[in-house]
Amino acid sequence: MREPAAGYSEEFEVNMGPQHPSTHGVLRLLLRMDGEIIKNAEPHVGYLHRAIEKICENRTYPQCIPLLDRFEYVTSMSTEEVFCLAAERIAAIEVPERAEYLRIIMLELDRIASHLIFLGTFSLDLGAITPFLYCIRERETIMDLFEMTCGQRLTYNYIRVGGVSQDIPEQFLPLARKFVDTFQHRVDDYEALLTENPIFLARTKNVGIVNKQVCLDYGASGPVLRAAGVEWDLRRDDPYSIYDRFKFEIPTGTVGDVWDRYMVRVRELRQSNEIVRQALDQLPTGDIKAKMKPLFKPPVGEVYARIENSRGEMGCHIISDGSTKPYRLKLRGGSFCHTQLIPEVAPGIMIADLVAMFASLDVILPEVDR
Amino acid sequence: MADSGTIIRLLVEKFPSQVEAIELNPKQTAVQIDPRIVVAFFEFIKTHPDLKMAYLSSISGVDMTTNIDIVYFLSSIEYKHKLTVRTKVNRKGGKIDTISTVIKGANWFEREIWELFGVEFLGHPNLTQFLLPDDWDEGPPMLRDWTGRNFVKMPEIGG
Numbered sequence: 001m002r003e004p005a006a007g008y009s010e011e012f013e014v015n016m017g018p019q020h021p022s023t024h025g026v027l028r029l030l031l032r033m034d035g036e037i038i039k040n041a042e043p044h045v046g047y048l049h050r051a052i053e054k055i056c057e058n059r060t061y062p063q064c065i066p067l068l069d070r071f072e073y074v075t076s077m078s079t080e081e082v083f084c085l086a087a088e089r090i091a092a093i094e095v096p097e098r099a100e101y102l103r104i105i106m107l108e109l110d111r112i113a114s115h116l117i118f119l120g121t122f123s124l125d126l127g128a129i130t131p132f133l134y135c136i137r138e139r140e141t142i143m144d145l146f147e148m149t150c151g152q153r154l155t156y157n158y159i160r161v162g163g164v165s166q167d168i169p170e171q172f173l174p175l176a177r178k179f180v181d182t183f184q185h186r187v188d189d190y191e192a193l194l195t196e197n198p199i200f201l202a203r204t205k206n207v208g209i210v211n212k213q214v215c216l217d218y219g220a221s222g223p224v225l226r227a228a229g230v231e232w233d234l235r236r237d238d239p240y241s242i243y244d245r246f247k248f249e250i251p252t253g254t255v256g257d258v259w260d261r262y263m264v265r266v267r268e269l270r271q272s273n274e275i276v277r278q279a280l281d282q283l284p285t286g287d288i289k290a291k292m293k294p295l296f297k298p299p300v301g302e303v304y305a306r307i308e309n310s311r312g313e314m315g316c317h318i319i320s321d322g323s324t325k326p327y328r329l330k331l332r333g334g335s336f337c338h339t340q341l342i343p344e345v346a347p348g349i350m351i352a353d354l355v356a357m358f359a360s361l362d363v364i365l366p367e368v369d370r
Numbered sequence: 371m372a373d374s375g376t377i378i379r380l381l382v383e384k385f386p387s388q389v390e391a392i393e394l395n396p397k398q399t400a401v402q403i404d405p406r407i408v409v410a411f412f413e414f415i416k417t418h419p420d421l422k423m424a425y426l427s428s429i430s431g432v433d434m435t436t437n438i439d440i441v442y443f444l445s446s447i448e449y450k451h452k453l454t455v456r457t458k459v460n461r462k463g464g465k466i467d468t469i470s471t472v473i474k475g476a477n478w479f480e481r482e483i484w485e486l487f488g489v490e491f492l493g494h495p496n497l498t499q500f501l502l503p504d505d506w507d508e509g510p511p512m513l514r515d516w517t518g519r520n521f522v523k524m525p526e527i528g529g
Contacts, residue, residue, distance in 0.1 A: 046501040054512060058524050089395060216447070219426045219475035230447060237450050302394050304443050304454060306427060317430045317441065323526065332428035340478045369501055 011039060014351075018047050022125045022355045025365030027339065031351070038354060041346035043339050048369040056329040061087055061161055061296045064326065069155035071331055072367045074117055077103075077110040078309035079331075080159035082316040085240060086305035087161045090320050091298035096287040099163035100242045104279045105176070106146070106158060108272040112183070113142045114310035115265045115272075118362045119190060122262065125359040126203050131193050138186050141179050148172060161296055163289030173280065180277045187269050195263070204259035208357025210345050211256050218341040222312025222334045223264045224361055228256030234308035241307075245282070246275050258360040265362075268310075297324050311335055311362055333367035372420055372451055374399040380421065384414055392456065400454040405440075405466050408457060412472045415444065415453065422446045423453055429479035431487040433514045437461050438487055442469075459489055461513075468494040486512040 017028040026047035032040035052071055056064045068083050069076040081103060088095065095103075120135035143153045149168050150158040158165050194200045210220065212228040225232055233250045235243040251267035253260025300322045306315040312334025321327040338361045346354055372380070377399055378391045388404035389411070403411055415423045427443040437458045445452035459466050468491040470477040478500070480491045485500045488510035502511070508518040 046499075046503075049501040051511065057514075089397065216424055217474040219473075232447050238445070238452070304398065304427070304441075313427060315428050315443065317428065317443070319432060325524075325526075328430070328432045330428065330430040330432075336478065337475055340475065344474075 010034075016351075016354075018044075022359060024121065024359070024363060027363070027365050027368075029342070029354075031346075031354075033351075036350045038346050038349055038351065041343055041354070043342050045339060045365065045368050048366045050366075050370065052370045053329050053331060056326055058325065060324045061298070061326065064329070065160065066155060066157045068331075069157060070366065071370060072309070072311075072314070072333055072364065073154060074364055075110045075114040075310050076154065076156050077106045077159060078307060078314055080156065081107055081241075082305055082307045082309075082314050083318075083329075084159050084161045085307065086303050086316040086318045087296070087298060089303045089305055090301040090318060091161075091296070093162050093290050093292065095163055095241075095290055097284045098167075098286040099288045099290075101279050101283045102164050102168065102288065103159055103241060104243070104246075105276055105283075106149075106156075106164075108275045108279070109142050109145060109176075111272045111310045112269055112276075113139050115269050116142075118265055118310070119262075119269075122359045122362070123194060123200075125355050126200065128194065128197075128200070131190055134186070134189060134193075138179075138183065141175070145172060145176055145179070148175075160289065162292050163287070167288050173283075176276070176280055180273055180280065183273050184270060187266060187273075191266060195266070201259065203353075203356055204257065204262060204360075206255070206257050207353045208258045208345065208349060208360060209256050210261075210341065210357075210361075214341055214344050215256065218344065219337045220312065220334075220341060221337065222308065222310070223261055223268065224256075224312065224334070224338055226251065227253035227260035227264045229254055234306055234313060238306065240305070246278050248272075248275050258356050261360040261362075295324060297322070306332075309334070311364070311367070312338070331370055335361075335363040335365070335367040338363050339365075339368050372449060377421065377451065377453060380418065381411075381415070385411065394454060398454050399452065400456065402456045402458075405457045405459055408469055409467050409472060411455070412442075412469045416472060420449075421451075422448050423451075424473065426473045426475045426479075427452075429476060429483065431483035431489060431512065433461070433487060433512060434458075435461075435514055438464050438489055440466065440483065440489070464489040465492055466490075467492050470494060486510055488513070 011034050014031040018026040028044040030042040068079045072079045116135040116139045120132035123131040147153050150156050215225045215228045231250050231252050248271045251264050298320045302319045304317045306313050315332035317330040318326050319328040381389045388407045390402050392400045392402050394400045415421045423444040423446045425445050425447050430441040432439040440457050442455040481500045484497050
């Protein structure tokens with residue numbers, strides 16, 4: 001933290017956003033500045049509020065899924081998974097083996113795609129353009145895999161209550177295997193560009209620290225929490241689906257600065273890649289959807305399901321009144337809590353560092369506004 | 371890690387007449403609490419050495435048509451156990467103490483419930499316009515009987 005020179009400064013307000021290249025969506029930050037140093041930052045959200053929760057109360061369960069894809073469009077697979085997980089728990093549906101494996105493959109590929117978007121835009125925000133091109137190149141293969149499976153490249157509508165919508169096509173497995181084999185070397189390439197780069201280190205080391213205490217106070221989760229040194233991953237600590245069958249490590253950082261958050265995500269790329277490899281090796285044959293009545297009508301009940309997505313804990317609270325529509329659907333995303341902690345950590349840093357810090361939180365705004 | 375029975379026993383011992391266990395589903399330990407004790411309750415589960423539930427996943431508001439339920443989801447990062455806490459407030463002019471003084475992360479969740487359900491959180495530092503437009507004047511939209519902005523109820527399918 002830097003103290004302003006005495007006697008020469010006057011505080012003023014800067015409006016950052018809502019349309020700003022580094023706010024990743026539409027976030028407005030009202031900054032109170034003293035020279036270049038931030039005194040106070042106040043996030044204003046709601047520009048992307050689409051009342052998803054209200055609309056879902058008025059739609060049947062299958063109709064909710066494509067809408068929920070818009071809740072967190074960078075990793076749509078995870079929004080589908082958390083909703084279906086909650087619905088399956090209420091209705092006590094057993095998902096067939098093969099469907100579980102397909103879901104894991106898709107979820108982890110989606111995590112890789114999301115972290116690649118993070119890596120690309122984060123380095124763009126810091127002024128490095130090449131990593132973005134590399135990241136998008138690899139993400140393209142994942143998009144191709146999704147497209148050949150469900151016809152969509154962004155909002156998939158693939159995971160359904162009780163299973164998945166369709167089986168993978170023939171050409172999926174060879175392409176996925178090729179991707180898994182080459183991807184680890186691609187991560188080496190990204191690291192060669194960034195990890196030890198002196199300019200990158202100057203922009204990220206000991207910058208924008210979100211320490212352990214702030215994380216715990218504000219309910220931060222995912223890479224942000226792990227970068228602060230807390231080993232907490234719902235895939236291991238509150239297991240769902242079949243994650244207990246795979247071997248993977250949970251990378252953590254030490255101080256919780258921008259570099260730690262970057263490093264945690266890069267190491268997660270490798271771990272997700274390993275999970276996809278294991279899932280491809282173990283993929284069984286069989287049904288892809290549980291036997292269900294055509295009209296999905298869960299019994300009266302209430303459930304809160306949560307999963308670990310690329311941004312942290314994603315939760316879905318469903319209350320069913322026994323009809324074909326959810327009585328209440330509440331969504332929780334990691335970004336909500338991560339945006340909330342900005343006023344706590346922003347004071348004392350400079351605008352350029354705020355951009356780096358905000359990019360490293362990997363917030364996407366539709367998840368905050370819903 | 372404390373199991374479901376231990377958690378409930380600890381809570382009922384501390385707040386004998388204000389806390390009772392409820393059944394939601396086998397994976398969730400849940401209690402119903404008196405809305406007047408929220409602050410003391412969350413202080414207790416956050417600081418008790420066997421509970422340490424300081425991680426707030428989410429707070430939901432639910433319009434049950436007779437009243438509004440506030441549902442808190444907590445877990446402990448140290449022990450990996452979790453707890454669902456339910457409480458009721460009045461539907462019209464409902465008031466409840468804020469827990470953002472105990473768990474800072476509750477701030478925005480409560481602000482959202484204030485805006486979408488009209489529940490007032492006493493002692494909340496920042497109950498101001500949040501998700502809805504600045505000029506919103508149609509009342510809390512998440513109430514079940516809300517109609518406005520051309521809201522059309524979809525017909526029931528399959529009966």
